[in-house]
Amino acid sequence: MAQNRSSNTLVVPQATQALDQLKYEVAQELGIQIPQDGYMGYMATRDAGAIGGNITRRLVQIAEQTLAGQSGFRS
Numbered sequence: 001m002a003q004n005r006s007s008n009t010l011v012v013p014q015a016t017q018a019l020d021q022l023k024y025e026v027a028q029e030l031g032i033q034i035p036q037d038g039y040m041g042y043m044a045t046r047d048a049g050a051i052g053g054n055i056t057r058r059l060v061q062i063a064e065q066t067l068a069g070q071s072g073f074r075s
Contacts, residue, residue, distance in 0.1 A: 019055075026054045 010016060027034050032047045040048060
């Protein structure tokens with residue numbers, strides 16, 4: 001029987017709080033209300049996808065900026 005737990009594990013477990021904060025920021029920017037109890041099972045798939053897609057886009061931007069800063073040149 002499958003356990004009711006996410007199979008995604010964070011490389012840095014301390015990042016959980018930062019990712020949750022980012023989730024709420026992105027949802028607010030998109031005008032999507034995240035349920036107060038944290039259960040997202042009733043959220044529309046389109047809304048959840050929009051939040052996840054924007055989080056991914058933002059994380060890629062952060063990584064690109066970090067790498068550009070480390071290599072000594074800017075894009």
